[in-house]
Amino acid sequence: MVDNIRLPGLSSRELGAIIDAVAPGDAYPDEGSAVTAVARAALSAACEPGDTDAVALVAALGALRTLRAVMDDTSPQAVRGALESEAAPVIPSASRLRDALARWRTRLPAGPLWTPLARGARIGARFVTPEHPLWPESLDDLHVGAPLALWLRGDPARLRTLSRSIALVGARAASGYGEHVALESAAGLSDRGFAIVSGGAYGVDAAAHRAALASDQVTVAFLAGGIDRLYPAGNDDLLKRVARDGLLIAELPPGSTPTRWRFLMRNRLIAASSSATVVVEAGARSGSLNTAGHAAQLGRPLGAVPGPITSKASEGCHRLIREYAATCVTTPDEMAELAESIGAGLGAGADGG
Template sequence: MIGTSAFLGIPHRRIATLLDAVAPEPGSSGRSAESEALEARFARAVLSTMIEPGDTDAGALMGALGPIEAARCVVDGVDAADLLARVGADPSSARQRSRLTGALERWRARGSAEAGARALEMAAHVHARLLAPEDAGWPQGLPSLGAGEPVALWVRGDPTRLERLDRSVSLVGARAATGYGEHVAMESAAGLGDRGFAVVSGGAYGIDGAAHRAAVASGHVTVAFLAGGVDRLYPAGHSDLLRRVGDTGLLIGELPCGSTPTRWRFLMRNRLIAAVSGATVVIEAGHRSGSLNTAGHAAEMGRPLGAVPGPVTSPASAGCHRLIREYAATCVTTVDEMAELADPIGAGRDAGYPEGADPDSPDGVVLSAVRAGRGGDPEDLAHTTGLASRHVVAALGRLELAGAVRLTGRGWEAAP
């Protein structure tokens, strides 16, 4: 039980008060009086002030030690050699020692236990919530990021809406969108919402903003992943829009309140947009558009990827054409095609456990092949099933999200 003891120099009673204000929902582990649950959640708040998004060194350390011990080691000044010994690595390796020393220096320079406490106070001020991987609302696609999975998420909006991410589509594209691109984004967002999908994007100008505006105007749930704290509504020109998104949907970030968006953080934010959704659709993108980064993350994780074609004379659609030509993105031209990408013939996550899906659907055919021991890689499955490679990749992404298959060192296998 919570007494007069402390964790990382912060009294348990203060930690309990801070966490009570940012619990995901009444009755969550954030309100637990058990010291271990309290410390684990506070440790994640502290580490989120120290770690930049996508830091796989930090992810590996937490995977080996857990959040409580990892936070203790970082805050208490444990040196690299001792830490390597604790995680079962070779402390005599100069290369590993040098890498971990650099990591510890940057973590300790960025945050502290007191910074974690301040982050919780700032989150409570804007009614944000701290979400941990052990919480029921944790997006089921995030573990696919491996050691790059966020240490925690900060959520602004009704946390019960998190379950809508289980059936969602990411709509992304260029900031410098054309009228054509914005029209397609708005029609797509409204149409997907009508079909029961939540619309996920990044809150930026152009395609992102058009998708969010259409979803909000249509009364549908939309989710904006931010590159800074959820109290820093960026860009400033979208402050009103993002407030409306927070009122009717969700604002989510992996950095604590007060954090400023940077170029690197925008790129790392994109991996979350790709990971949480059933499919990612690039509406409009130039040859070097940042939205291609989101598409790359989706392709790397085996998530279904779609691209909307544009006029062949339009530089604003050159990136979409490149995705279709070079990265096997599915060409989508209607809302129904986007919905089918995320949930073909009703056989995706909305149909419940994949075994209940139509065995003749792409998901059912691929799952049968994997269970028969013919998993391997997508090319093997394409040869076995007779499906196009892009359809196999899309099916594997949906089946992985549903917990039916997993990627191992031997290829794709049925999950136990």
């Protein structure tokens, strides 16, 4: 099986050592599951976040067959035939498949396919795929928008805390009011046993992470690039603390550069992984409204904190309440009520299953 996806010169023992260096526990106990993990790692480098064509192919054909199709210059017609034989629910057109295969081929890892895993091992990263028992099942609600894999810094067992978590998001250029509300909200929710999820940015995100850390609660930061590309640079120390006491998560392999598109796609993971999303402060064009949109599409509870009616920094929150049926929340208790109706049923369960 190893030779079938062109891992020349890599013995079963070497394959096992590569996987063991990045996989928590006995995640991939046999050679087949280990090679599947290598295939997902390679595809996570080849595909941009939110590439629905890639996720659809992997769902229908599996990671190994999808990777073979990319590596072997398989024709779009042959891929369509394979999808038809598997009775795939969605079969892209030949022209769409041609474009997708060409796109992925140019971005396969340079050198050995396991290069992303080796790079991850060097920085102490962990690698989790949907086959792993710690995989956050709430991400599966994204369907073909789900990530192919997750790269982590921090104890992977903390993924379990996502089953009881609230995303606090908002403006990077937060006002003093916004940062104060974020700090008080994150501290209050932490005291109530909620993990705090955000995006590691300046302003509201940073305040939420800091308050959770000060409360000795797990906080999770989803990054738009690789987990070794701590961005923004001014939050470097904060993100290192999150990696030590919480979790840094990315769907792109180490070394990947954050881009505007990747920030927008990262937001869907924040919304999907959390029991509820609360927008603390947001202007009319705030990126946190994108996260709110993902939460609404997923049917996740959505809350917004009101601000002074004269404050442009709260225009986005007021619009969410007025036009998008976001619940007006003003206290940690109200935020907790927003999440608790469904929070216990989301994400990986307390037993890690």
